[in-house]
Amino acid sequence: MSYKKRLDGRGFEEFRKVEAKVGVIKRADGSAYFKFGNTWAYAAVYGPRNLYPRFLQDPSKGILRCNYNMMPFSSSGERVRPGGSRRSKEISMVTAKALLPVLNLEEYPNSVVDVFIELPETEAGSRTAGINAAAMALADAGLLMKDLVSSVSVGRVDDKILVDLDYSEESYEDGPVADIPIAIMPSSGKITLLQMDGLVSKEQLSKAIEMGKNACQKIYEIQKKALKEKYNNVKGDAE
């Protein structure tokens, strides 16, 4: 039995319907949301700002703190207990590691940049939506950064390699499945997030990474457009 057609009819390289908007949380220094289908992530950035307690400060560069959290009603199954879990702590950590390579935190010694990622709706691909939103929010906050970060989940279902697995594909039971979230720096193609859950051969993984990079370039265009849309009114400022 082979997985011939995707359950929602998408092409193998096609990601779900994407929505991206910048400047959605007024009090934050920078903010954005990003949706893959029914997975919706908000990101808000506060910083650079004071860091307490003092002993956490790093005189050579600013610290990046990421907090990923699913809202209690975000799961299509049971309610998610508030307060985070080991899973959300791990995702917070890999998210920070995915974003760090683009940030020039040496310009902000002794301070902290806080990134909050909150999801009202999750249906697979939540960490990748979070990273996409966070990258836009960091740029919106005016931070010095070499590049954005673009992310998508690639997967293996049966003998097919697919972009942006949805919930039904992640839980496919009639054959082997692998979930591979990936994030890249679009201008260089370098990889800042790579995880893999499941069974996959080295050749399949290579193909998945290739497809993932291509998909991420398309996502970069969407992030770019969302950022420019918020600001395309301000050209007159320089006068």
Place this chain on the structure above:
Amino acid sequence: MNKMSKLLVTEKEIVVPGEVLAEGMDNLPGVGTYRDGDKILAGRLGLTYIDGRTLKLIPLSGRYNPKKNDIIIGKVIDISFSGWRIDTNSAYSAMMSISEASSSYIQKGADLTQYFNLGDYLVCGITNVTSQKLIDVSAKGPGLHKIKGGRVIEVSPYKVPRIIGKQGSMVSMLKQASGCKIIVGQNGLVWVEGEPDKELLVERTIRKIEDESHLKGLTDKIQKFLEKETGVKLGGPQ
């Protein structure tokens, strides 16, 4: 092999981090941009500014970045025996030593709260910023002083030039129309003092300037708005 240099953006274009601005070695990477091999890329979200051969980016957003010689509105957040700690509305607080607080001599051991107390706002100048972002400020000098009464409102730091206007034309107009004292800090804090009604008008006008800062002919628009609100004819821009 001689590669053709190519400028890929025009003036006043909005670019995002990582976007390629130019190829080849003809152009130079200015503030907000960086060189990677034979490309110049955007190092932040910004507005392009081409200065001869140098590509620069003007920030469109972000918190205040303290700079030497900026005049800011600060707030006292701590007092020690050697001076005051001042909140600058950025990630870094500043230090004002006893010798920099006033043109009159302050004795050692004097009660410092008599000069500036916790929570007091003041107009001060940034005298030094180290690479570690240690900041010194001074309230000694013309135009620098404690602030009493009135209201302090917060604006985006990158809108400050618009609120001040060319050679102060915008803020002068605001003062004339409202009869209020107005001091605009480079750090995005604005102090307004006058009749409560007029202070409200100044705040509303400043928000309007913030929202419409991208439009041409803003000074005229604001002049008409103020004339309508106050019924007072304002002198044209100096």
Place this chain on the structure above:
Amino acid sequence: MNEDLKQHVIALLESDKRLDGRKPLEYRKPLKVEYGFTKTAEGSAKVTLGDTEILVGVKLEVGEPYPDSPGEGTIIVGAELLPMSNPEFESGPPGIQAIEIARVIDRGIRESKTIDFKKLCIKEGEHVWLVIIDAISLNDAGNLFDSAALCAYAALQNTVFPKFDGEKVIYKEKTSKKLPLKNIPLSVTVCKIGNKYLVDPTTEEEKVIDARLTVATIEDGTLCALQKGGEAPLTQEDIDKMIDIGVEKGKELRGALKNG
């Protein structure tokens, strides 16, 4: 400078004005209620009040009833004031501000008998529905109390039972049965600054209020919950006047809640 700010606010109130130009008993615009923003919750709503934004999601779970009420389900209300929504909020478990908001919303629903808990019973003594309401702040520009309450009541209007197969809930299959509601409450928080009253405070105004009274009413104006907050005491006259304002404004706000 809070004293200065307070004197300011009081001076403006003498001429019936506030820092943002509103009248004392005027709510901010826009006031928007959007139903069903998420497909994952059994019921959801988003409220925008000025720049304040709140999300509420309702999840339904099946559990055992309390021993003293074997034929009744119940509600559980939680509120999270996210650090994302206000730079002054800290990460961590809900603080007292969040807890107070949650409990006041809870009381509004419980005392107005909006939900007949007996109708939440599946099998007496064994299975009852638990209606779990979570209010999450997205952007705090003041008046989380009223916006969270309004959002919670709207989310309930939008709530549909999932299927229960006798043993567990099958969330993927929604029934067409809506949560039965009557007597939807409305919360209005009336604030006192100096000797003036106002509603819908901004975050700046919240810093200088002397006292507040949250007044929850049902459609015919009957009071179903009260909560006094703030450090200053209130006179009997204050309370009478503030309740009057609460009832009147409640009627006005009710228009924002459709029947769907």
